[in-house]
Structure formats: C-alpha cells, structure tokens
Amino acid sequence: MTHYSAWSIVRNGLSGNRGWTRAWRDPAPKPAYDVVIVGGGGHGLATAFYLAKEHSLRNIAVIEKGWLGGGNTGRNTTIVRSNYMIPGNTMFYERSMRMWENLSQELNFNVMMSQRGQFHLGHSPAQMDGLRRRGNVMRAHDIDSELMDRAEVMRRLPYLDYSEKARYPIYGAMFQGRAGTARHDAVAWGYARAADRLGVDIIQQCEVTGYLRDGERICGVETTRGPIRAGKVGLAVAGHTSLLAAKAGLRLPIETHALQAFVTEPIKPFIDHVISSGAAHFYISQSDKGGLVLGGDLDGYNSYAQRGGLPEVEHTLASAMALIPSLSRLRLLRHWAGVMDMTMDGSPIIAKTPIEGLYLNGGWCYGGFKATPASGWCFAHTIATDTPHDDNARFTLSRFERGTQIDEKAAGPQPNMQ
Amino acid sequence: MIRLDCPVCGHRDETEFAYLGDATVRRPDPSITDPGTWADFVFLRDNPRGAHCEYWQHVMGCREWLIVNRNTATHQIDSCQLARSVFAGEATMAASS
Numbered sequence: 001m002t003h004y005s006a007w008s009i010v011r012n013g014l015s016g017n018r019g020w021t022r023a024w025r026d027p028a029p030k031p032a033y034d035v036v037i038v039g040g041g042g043h044g045l046a047t048a049f050y051l052a053k054e055h056s057l058r059n060i061a062v063i064e065k066g067w068l069g070g071g072n073t074g075r076n077t078t079i080v081r082s083n084y085m086i087p088g089n090t091m092f093y094e095r096s097m098r099m100w101e102n103l104s105q106e107l108n109f110n111v112m113m114s115q116r117g118q119f120h121l122g123h124s125p126a127q128m129d130g131l132r133r134r135g136n137v138m139r140a141h142d143i144d145s146e147l148m149d150r151a152e153v154m155r156r157l158p159y160l161d162y163s164e165k166a167r168y169p170i171y172g173a174m175f176q177g178r179a180g181t182a183r184h185d186a187v188a189w190g191y192a193r194a195a196d197r198l199g200v201d202i203i204q205q206c207e208v209t210g211y212l213r214d215g216e217r218i219c220g221v222e223t224t225r226g227p228i229r230a231g232k233v234g235l236a237v238a239g240h241t242s243l244l245a246a247k248a249g250l251r252l253p254i255e256t257h258a259l260q261a262f263v264t265e266p267i268k269p270f271i272d273h274v275i276s277s278g279a280a281h282f283y284i285s286q287s288d289k290g291g292l293v294l295g296g297d298l299d300g301y302n303s304y305a306q307r308g309g310l311p312e313v314e315h316t317l318a319s320a321m322a323l324i325p326s327l328s329r330l331r332l333l334r335h336w337a338g339v340m341d342m343t344m345d346g347s348p349i350i351a352k353t354p355i356e357g358l359y360l361n362g363g364w365c366y367g368g369f370k371a372t373p374a375s376g377w378c379f380a381h382t383i384a385t386d387t388p389h390d391d392n393a394r395f396t397l398s399r400f401e402r403g404t405q406i407d408e409k410a411a412g413p414q415p416n417m418q
Numbered sequence: 419m420i421r422l423d424c425p426v427c428g429h430r431d432e433t434e435f436a437y438l439g440d441a442t443v444r445r446p447d448p449s450i451t452d453p454g455t456w457a458d459f460v461f462l463r464d465n466p467r468g469a470h471c472e473y474w475q476h477v478m479g480c481r482e483w484l485i486v487n488r489n490t491a492t493h494q495i496d497s498c499q500l501a502r503s504v505f506a507g508e509a510t511m512a513a514s515s
Contacts (some may be wrong), residue, residue, distance in 0.1 A: 253461040287473075304491045305493060309419055398458060415439070
C-alpha cells in the first residue's frame, strides 16, 4: 500500500497513472477473529480502525452486507457540527469535531473537510433566547459559538427572505465557525484504507444471518459466507439495528424511519456556509460541485424503504423557498432517502448489551455522519476495555428505564417527533 | 404518497392523517408496579421490516383513530380499520373465552 502524498501524485502522473494500487484488500473471511464489527459504513470502519490503532488489536474483521458506505454513510447531507447542549452530547460531538479537524492527516486520505461555518437561524425572540442559552453552554465547554443579530445575518446571508411577510422571520442566528461539511464517501474509503493498512479484514457482500452462541454468550456470527467465530461482536448497522438485535433476542428503544435528501443542479458559488433552521426543520449547503444539498423532516411513519414520499418533498422544498426565495427556478437533480434508527430520546447508543459478547453502536437518528470519528473511537474503547469512555458513558441502553434520557429536542418517547 | 382507505371517509392522502406508531403495544394493567414492565411499554418496540400494525388518526377528516396493517418495506396497506371496532372485537373475544 502506497502512502498518498503530493510526490505520489506527481510520480504516478508522470508514469501515466498506471502505478496506483488497490486502496484495500478483498480478503476471504477467516474462521475466527478477536473482534467482528458488523456494518461497513463510516462508524463500523472507524471502530475497526481505532481498535487497531488505539488498542493494538490486529485480528479484526468488518463484515458488510452490501458495499462500503452504501447505507447511510452515502445518504446524508454531509454536515459536521458540534452545537449540542445536553450533558452527554456536548463533549461527545466536540470530540468528534476535533477529530474531524485532523482526520485527513490521520487517515492519509483527503476527506475534504470544509469548515465553512454553520448558521442556525432563530425565527422568534424565544428561539433567540434558546440559541443564546445553547451557545453559552457551548462556550462554557470551550466550543466556538457566536450569537448574531438580524443585521449581522442580513449582512452575511443577504439572500434570505427578510421581507415584512416572510414565512420565517429572521431574528438572528447562532453561528459555529468550525462547523462545515466533509466528503461522505471519502470518510468511508479513508477509514477502510487506513484500517486495512493496520491489518483489518474488510469483507463485503457478506450478510450476517444469525449469531453463534456459547451458552448465553455470543461468540461469533452466522453469515452468507459461512460461520465466523469472534471474541466480541460489535453492531454498527444504524437503520437496521433493531433487526440484527432481534436475531440476538434484544428489543430496543428504536423505530426505523425514512429521511430524504435532495441535490439541485449545479450553480455558481451561492451559499457559502451551512444554513439550518429549527422552525422549518431545514438545512442546506452547497457542494464543491455546485449543487445545493438540502434536507428536511422524516417522512413520519416507520419505514425500511430507502425511498421517500412526496409530501415530505413538498414540505422540504416549500421550506427552501420560504427561506431563500431565489431558489425558485432551480431544478432538482436527485433525491433519495436513508433509513434512520430513531431512538426514544433522539440520542445514540454506544454500549455493551445485556448479552455477553455483543456490543451496540446505533440509534443515530439524524446525526450519524458528524459523529463518525468519535463514534468509532468511543465504540472501540468500549469494546476493547469493556468500559465506556467518559464521552459515551451516558449513551447507554439502560438510560431509558432509569429515566436519564438525553432528549435534546424535549420531544419525549415519540421517535417520529425527535 | 400513501393513501389510506378510511372506513368513514374513503380513500384519502396520508397528509390528512397523523401517525402514532406500533398498535400492538398495549398499556399494562395499572396495578402492575414492576418498573420494567412500564419501561418496556413506553420505550421498547419490535420495529419489524415487513408487516407492521400501527395507529393513524384521521385528524383532517373524521378524527377517528385507525389501526392500519402496512408493510414497512413496500408501504403496501393490507387493512385499515376503526380502532374502536378492533378493540370491541378483542373485548368480545376475551369475554367469550
């Protein structure tokens, strides 16, 4: 495996680009591993990478039903931010942000991290009070956050609807300058290549159909390519967590819901930042290719269909039009849906399960992409040491029955409202 | 667009309805004091891929609560009944057994 550098680009360019080698191997599964991670998305690959890098485990496999990054890693709106208020979330997402800032160097793979800043708009005096409170909590944790008034937002984002009759009047915004976007596919590929270089076997086209048991303990997985024994099994299959947990006899505080995203035809540079709105529940940014990437709410009913319904298309585009009227003549190029693990409090789970040998990473709701580095890092810590790190200590399964939910949105146990 | 065949109003678009979720979840007997039973009721769901029995309410129509059997992978609707008639049927069966 070659190290990527400016020199390797020049050298391969001069030799007609015939010298590039595979970025990772395609091994057949071995009969046994120390740790098997189920799910070859960003979270699973990151977990394998940090198990190898931070905990010196070498005998690790990542098993993926389809292809790498083909699930929610390839279906999100690529936004990275750390503007959470509730204890448990705040420092976890900030750990992730700090890891994002150095991720391209750590992986020797350009994840195209672009810290273009995020404006979270406030549409009423009460929302501005809420944003001020959230921003103060962030600043108390040494996380950057600025509160901007209407005049400042008008100066920075002149294309929003500031008219008298605006559907969503702009009172101001909370701005996080370190937030931004990253290239979603590159995150999966970068972690895959880096994990592979540390000896992790990445096995694609291999579906887990059940578990191997030693008494109560789980000691491996049954797959479409035969049984694979494992000292520990970690699930990182958000969207389908309930199904794989059910095979082990676990019921979870999760419902699966479809969330849609959209890309317009490419245009010249227009939206320089990430813009989101809590009132419209809407978010938009512009990709490096020029397409506007936008998204909205869940479809609202349980769904494993990786496609969305038309009412949410209308709602999202109406929100876009209401906030940025100049989008009205743009055409949509693509739209798609991913299926989310929606938990009963809107926060994720990174924990040991009650079943010995089985570890769970899931419940990412809307927010899995930005969490990828910290999720992998914390899950690797939990698997390797059998204890959670401080930053994921509150993401337990038992928090629901103990009444210590992390309900950032205060929506209660109603997953389609989270 | 999902269209539900409301027993009162006929075929209507999903935008007229509100969704509540799994209709197989039933409130435990109030005399049960085991917190685990109540935690299961409030938080845990089967979340199947395929046949799903669920509550919808026709909020923009007759305001009746409905029990719908829908496939969560294909969105095919197999049945749509008034919740009160389903409950009445269950009560009759329970009384006669």
